[in-house]
Amino acid sequence: MDQSALSWDHCRSLLSVYRTGSLSAAARALGVTQPTVARHVEQLEQALGGAALFTRSPQGLAPTEAAETLIPHARAMEASAAAMVRAASGPDDALAGTVRITASEVIGIEVLPAMLASLGAVHPQLTFELVATNETADLLRRDADIAVRMVRPSQGALIARKVGDIRLGMFARQDYLARRGTPAAIEDLAGHALIGFDHETTAAQSLRDRGLDIRREVFSFRTDSDAAQLSAIRAGLGIGICQVALARRDPQLVRLFPDTMAFPLETWVTMHGDLRGNQRVRLVFDHLATGLSAYVKAGHSA
Incomplete structure (x- = not known):
């Protein structure tokens, strides 16, 4: 060759x-x-x-x-x-240039833009690249500068800060419950329109461990997109699982079984250790860690 x-x-x-x-x-x-x-x-x-x-x-x-x-x-x-x-977009000691961030679909679409907007208002010379995907980016390969992950990073070369456990719960819109009735127990879900996955996921096994009969066939609305599932819940298509802090933003959403259907989702902000001296990356890292910590607390106060 x-x-x-x-x-x-x-x-x-x-x-x-x-x-x-x-x-x-x-x-x-x-x-x-x-x-x-x-x-x-x-x-x-x-x-x-x-x-x-x-x-x-x-x-x-x-x-x-x-x-x-x-x-x-x-x-x-x-x-x-x-x-x-990205490295050429600005010197390491300047609060200017490009920072690439990757996060899960829901966090990337629903949570991070507002945080980045507030930071961008103070530092208009920053440019953000946001990749909203549930696939895990390889920070060692520099697919992104910063990642928001729902699992603890295992690579020693990464700087990681846990911001807390995002709470997930089961929700439906008020008008859906008015039409179909409010289930009094988990067993009553069998008579309801459920929103869930199209292909088997590791989260499905976690739900089965909690007593839910979660199979693809039980869902009336199936999608592997977490953002689409959230949109379906908001539209009143049925009952589904979403982040508690997000549900608080919509007064029409009602939480079901808060004592038994509560799922912690640990959340980490990570970056490559080689970027610790890059001022713009460190600024965005710290800003997101602070903002996501507040977001986690909002979910726990619901």
Whole structure:
């Protein structure tokens, strides 16, 4: 393999074709021409000894085993390139530049924007990149500068601060309960419209351990998006689980079984140890830790 022939542009095209499934879609995503993407993939194949990276299928271009092997490394290059751009956006000792944050769907959509808005009002030279996903970002690979996680980080190279346990509860809208009645016991849920997952999750087993018959078939509204589940509860589609502090914002939501249906969700703010001297990252880290601590307390006072 000719390592000198490898190029980030080639790997970027590889990732784009892998994600989109076609040369034309990859070219549009990258803002280049289709022949350019095709040439990059071909040159990468040649640099790797001629192994094909994609094969044609009815659904488009399908990655080969060789491509699947390369993708994690290409993603690491992508994360490093993005981290370089963020590092160049401002000096370490300045409260200016870009900070990339990742958090779960609900926290990223419902909680963090207000916190970032208040910080941005004081420090307008800060730029925020927010990734709202339930997938765990690799901070060691620098997928993000800061992560809000619902599990304790295990990597020793990370700085982690626990902000508390976010409380989850079972809720329904008042008009739903007016139509269908308020269940007096957990057993009464069998006659109600329930909101839950489409594919099996580890959280489902936790609920079963608490006596709930949680299977995909029992849900009247199924989605793997926590944000969509929250929206369904707010719309009055049925009974579901959401964060207590969020439910407090909507006076139409009624909590059910507060003594038995209470689930703690430990919450951590983390960042790479190498960023401890970066003033803008440290500022955002401390601001989010303070704001999320207050958010956790709001849920416990409900």
